Amino acid sequence: MAGAPSSYLCSLSLLLSLLIPSSPTTITFPLSHFKTDPSPDPYQKLTYLASISLARAHHIKNPKKALATATTTTPLSSHSYGGYSVSLSFGTPPQTIPFVFDTGSGFVWFPCTHRYVCRNCTSSPTDPPVIQSFIPKLSSSAKILGCRSPKCGLIHDNPDVHSRCNDCQGAAKDCKQICPPYLILYGSGSTGGVTLVETLDLPGQKVPNFVVGCSLFSSHQPAGIAGFGRGSSSLPTQLGLKKFSYCLLSRNFDDTSTTTPLVLDMGSDSTHKTPNLTYTPLIKNPLIPTKSQFSVYYYVNLKKITVGGEKVKIPSSYLSPGKDGNGGTIVDSGTTFTYMAYNVFEPVMTSFINQVKDYKRVESLESQTGLRPCFNVSGHKTVSLPKIRLHFKGGAKVALPLANYFSIVGDAEAVCLTMVTEGELGLAALSGGPTIILGNFQLQNYFMEFDLRNERFGFRQQICK
Numbered sequence: 001m002a003g004a005p006s007s008y009l010c011s012l013s014l015l016l017s018l019l020i021p022s023s024p025t026t027i028t029f030p031l032s033h034f035k036t037d038p039s040p041d042p043y044q045k046l047t048y049l050a051s052i053s054l055a056r057a058h059h060i061k062n063p064k065k066a067l068a069t070a071t072t073t074t075p076l077s078s079h080s081y082g083g084y085s086v087s088l089s090f091g092t093p094p095q096t097i098p099f100v101f102d103t104g105s106g107f108v109w110f111p112c113t114h115r116y117v118c119r120n121c122t123s124s125p126t127d128p129p130v131i132q133s134f135i136p137k138l139s140s141s142a143k144i145l146g147c148r149s150p151k152c153g154l155i156h157d158n159p160d161v162h163s164r165c166n167d168c169q170g171a172a173k174d175c176k177q178i179c180p181p182y183l184i185l186y187g188s189g190s191t192g193g194v195t196l197v198e199t200l201d202l203p204g205q206k207v208p209n210f211v212v213g214c215s216l217f218s219s220h221q222p223a224g225i226a227g228f229g230r231g232s233s234s235l236p237t238q239l240g241l242k243k244f245s246y247c248l249l250s251r252n253f254d255d256t257s258t259t260t261p262l263v264l265d266m267g268s269d270s271t272h273k274t275p276n277l278t279y280t281p282l283i284k285n286p287l288i289p290t291k292s293q294f295s296v297y298y299y300v301n302l303k304k305i306t307v308g309g310e311k312v313k314i315p316s317s318y319l320s321p322g323k324d325g326n327g328g329t330i331v332d333s334g335t336t337f338t339y340m341a342y343n344v345f346e347p348v349m350t351s352f353i354n355q356v357k358d359y360k361r362v363e364s365l366e367s368q369t370g371l372r373p374c375f376n377v378s379g380h381k382t383v384s385l386p387k388i389r390l391h392f393k394g395g396a397k398v399a400l401p402l403a404n405y406f407s408i409v410g411d412a413e414a415v416c417l418t419m420v421t422e423g424e425l426g427l428a429a430l431s432g433g434p435t436i437i438l439g440n441f442q443l444q445n446y447f448m449e450f451d452l453r454n455e456r457f458g459f460r461q462q463i464c465k
Helices: 011-017 042-061 150-155 159-164 236-237 289-296 341-354 364-368
Strands: 026-032 071-078 084-090 093-104 108-111 118-121 182-183 188-200 207-219 225-227 241-249 260-265 277-285 301-305 329-331 339-340 374-376 388-392 397-399 406-409 414-417 436-438 448-452 455-459
Touching: 026 436, 042 339, 042 436, 093 108, 150 188, 150 207, 207 236, 277 448, 301 341, 339 341, 364 374, 364 414, 397 455
Parallel strands: 026 071, 093 225, 108 207, 118 207, 329 436
Antiparallel strands: 026 084, 026 260, 071 084, 071 260, 084 093, 084 188, 108 225, 182 188, 188 207, 241 260, 241 448, 277 455, 301 388, 339 436, 374 414, 388 397, 406 414, 448 455
């Protein structure tokens, strides 16, 4: 899934260099799904989604550094691999490419050139994926980022990267040396390539000099990544977005043509709240030089969790980021099943086990799927399980629908909690980083607004279509 390069240094140079035309103030795109894991086995699929959620959590908690005034609407789709996608157009003339929509990373890259290589990008060795690549030779506006460009330092999170511009030393004014290639390491894969400045073609306006990665190879990445995090080279930062919003389709629409709108707002200077939304403040992680990657995430102030109306005993230090940069809760569109650190997950799971009296626990299924607890519900026409609620600062509450945190396994014989923690499926324990990563499975059929101007997160439950 998605990840973050090392480019998170705060700088105005990138913003000042991207002059956004003043055409429409709101642009909307469709958000949608596409398929990369065609396994029909429900056990296998749950295990797959649990494993990629844990791999994603590992990356978010231990991100690896890279080596060396308008509104737009676009469609957003959901996919059986656990993520959502959006299509964006780059180049002159424009080439339209699907991207994984990712609020947990701060870089935009696409598969690039006819020679693009993607290894382990499908679960079927006999059915290689059809991957759309951007072809720079077909665009008159494509330029490779130069080594002397200030943007090169932003991409590599290292202002001293220019010291590697050996061909640009001395009086050379027309240095042709390119910005050093990037290599991004994810929880379950990687990608690498060179950085371009290219025209992003949005409905009603063109954005020149947009910084985008031209990946020449990848592993375990089903598509390019549209990084919507706080990074200096993320899409919201480069466009100067005041807010963006979307509604996550139900997983029932995975790999269909059904989409929902992703709305990019570049012109709203209002402090007014959107009607019928509940808000909680967005908070920022303390800037720790050795953990600068954490600053790309969208943190929210989770105050408590209740199960069946009973407060789960969780130390408050786990729910907010500490002075060392660890802890806290983030909202991440690139994570499927919500991740909770062991000391948070165990009391939540125990609360379910203690309150569920009508169904027998199935530990053998837990070992098979990597999800727990699981309960045998065979023979029951209706299933009633404790309600889980997330309570945020300011009084905002999320009461998750049952389908958002329990999933039916097999022929309606069992249900399993679709949240994960470290140590499952043979994966090593995790340390550092966010304590809770709110995944897209838990937030399906929720409308969400990231109000960057007013630093607040708004949401409401609704049917997304």
